[in-house]
Ligand SMILES: Cc1ncc(COP(=O)(O)O)c(C=O)c1O
């Protein structure tokens with residue numbers, strides 16, 4: 171049996187249990203493809219992050235990077251667990267508002283926030299704006315004046331660290347599109363501009379080096395760099411950062427060859443680095459903020475699919491086709507991301523063939539798995555792809571006019587639909603007929 175499945179997740183008839191609920195019954199009841207979250211696992215991960223900070227006795231914020239999975243129910247769970255959250259668009263902010271997420275715990279990120287988005291953030295009193303560029307300083311200044319308002323801000327810095335991860339997932343390297351560059355003096359200029367603006371309360375600095383990172387080193391370097399910048403700004407400009415935010419990016423295990431540290435181990439290393447740097451430079455210990463997305467929701471998510479057609483290719487791995495694909499999980503096509511897959515309706519069956527799991531979309535690249543080791547499958551079987559909770563549903567599309575799947579939250583043996591399946595009618599809801607004059 172797949173080693174990523176705990177024995178407690180196997181029902182007596184050999185079905186996969188998610189949050190104590192039979193996944194095969196869920197597939198029958200709600201249809202496939204279906205996205206199911208084990209909510210207990212989400213809560214547990216947030217608690218583990220918080221525990222590290224509590225043990226280290228530092229002030230902190232665990233800010234859930236909601237781009238990984240942004241729905242009303244998810245913001246509610248994050249709020250219940252005392253997490254903060256980051257949003258990167260009016261849409262995410264609107265969803266957080268609908269979830270009654272406490273606005274003072276929201277940070278607004280983004281490298282091209284529009285005037286309308288900044289207005290929405292200011293009017294709803296979000297906790298912090300993480301300023302990314304000079305244009306944004308100007309826009310925000312205008313918005314604050316027009317609304318006779320004040321807001322806490324942080325500056326996003328580009329620390330010049332190339333994290334070991336997929337090129338598309340790097341964000342801290344010098345030529346990144348995100349943040350103010352340190353070496354050219356951009357960052358110091360931004361600091362001066364922001365300090366000169368009485369409506370902006372400059373509370374600290376931020377860096378995020380990338381996503382799905384396995385090594386401690388990049389995070390330690392980023393933490394050290396931020397503290398060095400903070401110390402030099404204190405000396406040069408008399409400015410003391412109250413918050414150091416080191417972003418997210420803690421890697422998770424997708425396949426058996428992945429060996430990441432526990433997400434909370436990354437945080438411990440970051441806190442220790444910041445403490446050491448603070449002691450070395452006699453700097454008042456700042457609040458330490460993190461922004462994990464993937465590590466909070468990734469391992470808790472499962473995509474359930476029903477097996478349909480099969481194509482055998484002499485001498486090559488067969489294609490086993492399912493009723494979903496790149497529309498509900500673009501990551502394999504976009505990043506060659508790998509996942510483990512199990513036969514959810516018979517976990518006890520012996521794996522006997524290597525297959526390719528193809529999606530139903532009209533793209534040869536629509537392969538959910540290039541190599542899955544599975545028992546022999548037949549049409550109607552339910553496959554569960556594991557660890558799909560981050561950047562799956564949030565990057566879903568209606569390609570080929572396929573409706574997006576429903577999302578179910580399962581916890582303590584109960585399941586509840588938290589996002590309905592799109593209907594065919596939903597697909598044409600915004601369409602208008604065209605009439606020639
Ligand atoms: C600024 C920022 N914070 C946090 C995250 C979350 O990253 P992850 O989901 O890898 O933890 C991202 C995404 O890479 C990001 O851009």
Ligand SMILES: N[C@@H](CCCC[NH3+])C(=O)O
Nearest residue numbers: 237339381382501560561
């Ligand atoms: N969508 C990416 C992560 C993006 C992180 C956002 N900066 C992934 O699935 O790996």
